[in-house]
Amino acid sequence: MAKTYDYLFKLLLIGDSGVGKTCVLFRFSEDAFNTTFISTIGIDFKIRTIDLDGKKIKLQIWDTAGQERFRTITTAYYRGAMGIMLVYDITNEKSFENIKNWIRNIEENASADVEKMLLGNKCELEEKRQVSKERGEQLAIEYGIKFIETSAKASIRVEEAFFTLARDIKAKMEKKLEASNPPKGGHQLRTSEPQKKPTSWLSRCTLL
C-alpha cells in the first residue's frame, strides 16, 4: 500500500512536573470526577497529520510521565526523537530555571541534531506571572532555539507551537537531503549530460 505521508516526525514534551505538558498535548480538563475507561488508563501518544507547504507530515507526539526528572531520563527515552518541546510554567520560577538542566540532559542523551523549542505555558495567568516574556526570549536566544508563550487552558498558540517545530524539522531534513544528494550525482555528472539533474529541472519547471 502507498504511504499516506511524506514525513514522520517523533516529538517529545519535556519539563518539570505541573508545567502543563499533558494539557498541551491532550485535552484540557478540569473535571476530575468524570472518569472514563480512557482517562483512567491515560493516553501514551497521539498521531496527527498536518499539511506543511503541500507535504503531508505525520506527527507522533509523546508526553512524559510526571514522576520523571531530568536525572532519570536517559538515552533510551530520547531514541528516535526529532523534536523536543521544552515546557515551563510562566507562574513558576523554578520550572524556568530548570530548563537549563533539561537542555543539558538533552545534550547528554539525545541525538545532537534534535530540534528544540521553548514553551512558556499558562500565559493566560498574567496576574500570577513570575517569568517575564523577555526572559523567555532571552533564554531561547542563548540556546539558539525558538520560543513561544502558550496556554493549554485558553487554547492559545498551542497548535502554532507544534506547526513551528514541525516546520523547522522539515526544513532541517530537506537541507540534509539536499546536502547528501547532489554531491553524489555531481561526481558522476559530466558537462555533456546536464539533464541528469531531475530535481532542479523539476523545480525550475514548476517555478516558471
Add this chain to the structure above:
Amino acid sequence: MPDCSATYETEVEEGQNKRVVKCKFCSSIILTPTTAAFSTFEYDLPVMKPNKDSTSPPETENISYFWAVKDMFTFFNVGFSNTVGNTKYLTCADCEAGPIGYHDITSKMSYVALPRVSHSDPV
C-alpha cells in the same frame, strides 16, 4: 447499540472504507478513504461512557465490525492509550472520546470499531 451490518455494507468498497472515518462527537478525521480493511470478528471493547468506580473491571460491549489498519501511521488523527496487557486502546485525538478501537501490540494491527465512529463524504 445499533450494530447492523446492512448499514455498514454501503461503507465498504473493495473491502476498504469508502468514506472518511470520523469521530462521532467532534468530527475529527480518524482515517481518510481507502486506508483500512473491513473485517468481522467478535471483540469485547470497554464502553465509552463514564464509569462510577474505576476499581471494578470495565463494562464491555461486544463489537463485530472493524476497520483494520496495518501501519499505525496510516491514521490521520488518533490517540493511543497506555498499554493494558497486550493492548493499547484508540481514542479520538481531539476530544479523546474512546475507546474507538484497539491496537494489538504483538501483531501491530489496529482495529477501529465501526459502531463507535461515523462515516462521511470527504469535503
